Each structure stands twice: as C-alpha cells, then as structure tokens.
Amino acid sequence: MMSRRQLEEIAEAVRGVPVLGCLPGSTSAEAGVRYGDIVLSVNGMATPTIVEYLAARKLRSDGFTLVLFRAGEELTVFVPFRPPSEPMAALALQIADGRYIVSTDESLNEPKALPS
DSSP: OOOHHHHHHHHHHHTOEEOOOOOTTSHHHHHTOOTTOEEEEETTEEOSSHHHHHHHHTTOSSEEEEEEEETTEEEEEEEEOOOOSSHHHHHHHHHHHTOOOOOSOHHHHSOOOOOO
C-alpha cells in the first residue's frame, strides 16, 4: 500500500485531492472509491484542492460524479446522496455543509404566535 506522503505527492502532481479512506457502508465506498484514489474532478469541475471539491459537490442534489486517478488511469464513478435515516443526522449534515444558518437578528428567532 502507498504511504500517505506518497499519495499526497502524486495528488499534488496531478492536481487532485487524495482519498485517505471511505467509511465502510458509505455511498462512496459502495461506488468503489478507496484509499489511494485521487479525485481529479467532481461534477465536471476540477478539484485541485478540498475547497473546489466541496464546492463542486454542491452542484447537484442527487449525488456527484467523480473522475478518479487510480493506478495511472482515470475512472469515473457516480456517488448518490443517501437521505439520512434520522432527523438529527439530517441536521448534522446540514450544519456540516453550511446549509443550516442561525440568524443573529434576535427578532427572527422569537417564537411566532399560533393562528387562532
């Protein structure tokens, strides 16, 4: 297996983001993404850094298409988004993606009266 340092050097040379692993059972793992892959693009957008990778993932709501560099060749896979199984997991994902924003305007956070 290639060391992390070697993987990072190759990723820098091909201008991609190294894959340092996937959670077992995740949609990425199920799609075949694995340690040692290098993400060259997501949804058609080049991903030389993690910033571009994260921005490109938001371009679609159903999942994302990855172009990977593996063993000297390019490979394309689609990774679907899986809806969270519980509400707290959904909230955690929204917070992680920056989609859940709490207003600093206190008047917007006050409870609203229910219609009578």
